[in-house]
Amino acid sequence: MGLLDQLRDAISTGGVEIIDLTAPLSSSTPILQLPDPFANTIPFQLEEISRYDEKGPAWYWNNIHTGEHTGTHLDVPVHWVSGKDGHDVSQVPIKTLVAPAVVIDVSSAVAGNDDFLLEIDDVKRWESAHGALPDGGWLLVRSGWSARPDVLNEARNPGMSAECARWLAEETPLTGVGVETVGTDAGAAHSFDPPFPCHNYMMGAGKHGLTLLRNLETLPATGTMLVVSPLPIVGGSGSPARVFAMVER
Amino acid sequence: MGLLDQLRDAISTGGVEIIDLTAPLSSSTPILQLPDPFANTIPFQLEEISRYDEKGPAWYWNNIHTGEHTGTHLDVPVHWVSGKDGHDVSQVPIKTLVAPAVVIDVSSAVAGNDDFLLEIDDVKRWESAHGALPDGGWLLVRSGWSARPDVLNEARNPGMSAECARWLAEETPLTGVGVETVGTDAGAAHSFDPPFPCHNYMMGAGKHGLTLLRNLETLPATGTMLVVSPLPIVGGSGSPARVFAMVER
Ligand SMILES: Nc1ccccc1C(=O)C(=O)O
Numbered sequence: 073m074g075l076l077d078q079l080r081d082a083i084s085t086g087g088v089e090i091i092d093l094t095a096p097l098s099s100s101t102p103i104l105q106l107p108d109p110f111a112n113t114i115p116f117q118l119e120e121i122s123r124y125d126e127k128g129p130a131w132y133w134n135n136i137h138t139g140e141h142t143g144t145h146l147d148v149p150v151h152w153v154s155g156k157d158g159h160d161v162s163q164v165p166i167k168t169l170v171a172p173a174v175v176i177d178v179s180s181a182v183a184g185n186d187d188f189l190l191e192i193d194d195v196k197r198w199e200s201a202h203g204a205l206p207d208g209g210w211l212l213v214r215s216g217w218s219a220r221p222d223v224l225n226e227a228r229n230p231g232m233s234a235e236c237a238r239w240l241a242e243e244t245p246l247t248g249v250g251v252e253t254v255g256t257d258a259g260a261a262h263s264f265d266p267p268f269p270c271h272n273y274m275m276g277a278g279k280h281g282l283t284l285l286r287n288l289e290t291l292p293a294t295g296t297m298l299v300v301s302p303l304p305i306v307g308g309s310g311s312p313a314r315v316f317a318m319v320e321r
Numbered sequence: 322m323g324l325l326d327q328l329r330d331a332i333s334t335g336g337v338e339i340i341d342l343t344a345p346l347s348s349s350t351p352i353l354q355l356p357d358p359f360a361n362t363i364p365f366q367l368e369e370i371s372r373y374d375e376k377g378p379a380w381y382w383n384n385i386h387t388g389e390h391t392g393t394h395l396d397v398p399v400h401w402v403s404g405k406d407g408h409d410v411s412q413v414p415i416k417t418l419v420a421p422a423v424v425i426d427v428s429s430a431v432a433g434n435d436d437f438l439l440e441i442d443d444v445k446r447w448e449s450a451h452g453a454l455p456d457g458g459w460l461l462v463r464s465g466w467s468a469r470p471d472v473l474n475e476a477r478n479p480g481m482s483a484e485c486a487r488w489l490a491e492e493t494p495l496t497g498v499g500v501e502t503v504g505t506d507a508g509a510a511h512s513f514d515p516p517f518p519c520h521n522y523m524m525g526a527g528k529h530g531l532t533l534l535r536n537l538e539t540l541p542a543t544g545t546m547l548v549v550s551p552l553p554i555v556g557g558s559g560s561p562a563r564v565f566a567m568v569e570r
């Protein structure tokens with residue numbers, strides 16, 4: 073039996089589970105709030121076109137108004153000035169969108185410290201326990217933040233140090249980092265040197281960010297196959313994305 | 322070696338290929354044009370928030386304005402009055418989004434007839450040659466329309482007869498039908514009985530539609546694993562979607 077037939081059977085018998093890592097999109101989806109004088113993204117909003125009425129007797133549909141960086145979304149190199157000659161969101165290689173992922177669990181450290189920053193040593197300790205970071209794959213940071221909807225929208229949130237961001241971008245084979253928070257950088261990162269180091273170094277290295285992920289606590293440390301599906305917006309700096317994880321049970 | 326490790330290796334060696342079936346999104350993405358007095362969807366549009374300037378010195382990003390039913394998109398039951406008690410686009414079961422797909426090639430019949438309608442007999446002939454339609458899977462109709470960008474935006478386009486739509490919805494185990502055109506119904510379907518029969522019967526049966534697909538000519542008749550990724554819009558009637566096909570080579 074071919075591999076895809078085996079996959080189909082494993083999905084239907086539960087040997088392979090598909091887990092949705094995407095936060096639902098609505099006007100209450102938390103969004104990043106940049107301090108003055110920077111311009112901010114619009115929140116997600118639907119505008120009804122018709123609903124079984126004179127504007128469309130048999131059909132209901134809406135227009136959508138949202139930011140590229142609203143909800144569960146992908147950041148791509150052109151999002152940052154350091155990556156401005158890199159690819160846009162319609163040009164992300166498929167091998168980045170369907171790729172292995174590993175999960176580092178820092179939720180107990182974050183529980184005691186809203187300003188927790190991931191450090192190189194945390195990742196090196198993870199590697200000692202679980203092996204090398206996946207070549208061309210994703211590091212997903214389980215902070216526990218998705219269980220705290222009260223704070224998702226706040227200016228304060230965990231992230232990573234500038235040193236760790238530079239190291240992940242320049243010295244590991246990863247294609248990207250995924251987080252539970254509204255952005256890949258810490259809430260305080262506008263005051264870091266450089267500002268927003270995760271964006272600065274990752275985009276500068278032609279890499280990616282993935283935000284507002286859910287259900288990371290259901291994933292194993294290694295062995296996940298991630299399917300990241302941004303809209304292929306021509307010239308776009310990012311996109312709301314559906315994110316599925318395939319895991320073996 | 323586990324199944325997902327085998328999949329990862331097959332993807333990197335080319336034994337399994339991931340094909341992007343999604344049309345790029347831009348202001349020139351073709352959209353459905355309904356006749357008066359019905360309200361129409363807005364086209365896709367980006368609105369710049371900042372681009373390495375005073376509004377955001379290190380970053381470029383946009384707001385997005387689009388329809389739920391613009392570009393490559395998914396139709397779900399609540400889109401139509403016949404399915405109004407069914408699920409919205411945030412509630413589509415994962416087993417519908419990651420599911421087998423088969424391809425019926427009607428491109429030579431369409432080449433001579435812009436108003437071609439798929440009939441029950443066409444699908445029954447396909448079944449005689451290739452086997453049963455996939456339980457919970459997708460029927461993708463290769464019309465060749467994606468190679469004709471000149472006409473994608475026109476009111477005329479191929480589709481299916483009302484009889485065929487009713488039969489696919491009520492007498493087959495499919496979860497949905499995918500097409501290359503801007504909608505699953507024929508351009509002339511507003512005058513059919515019932516109007517827009519594919520929408521009417523498929524949504525009424527709790528099923529789905531998928532539009533503006535590309536690259537169907539690269540897929541085998543059977544054996545594709547489809548990954549359909551609409552945005553999980555709470556209360557939404559559909560969504561622009563990224564669509565990947567996994568095929569064995
Ligand atoms: N940190 C930022 C600063 C400016 C613009 C966007 C961001 C994001 O986090 C984002 O990409 O969502």
Ligand SMILES: Nc1ccccc1C(=O)C(=O)O
Pocket residue numbers: 128131133353355390396400503504505506517520532
């Ligand atoms: N045929 C239609 C009639 C009314 C509204 C939408 C449609 C679509 O095709 C659609 O779902 O894109």
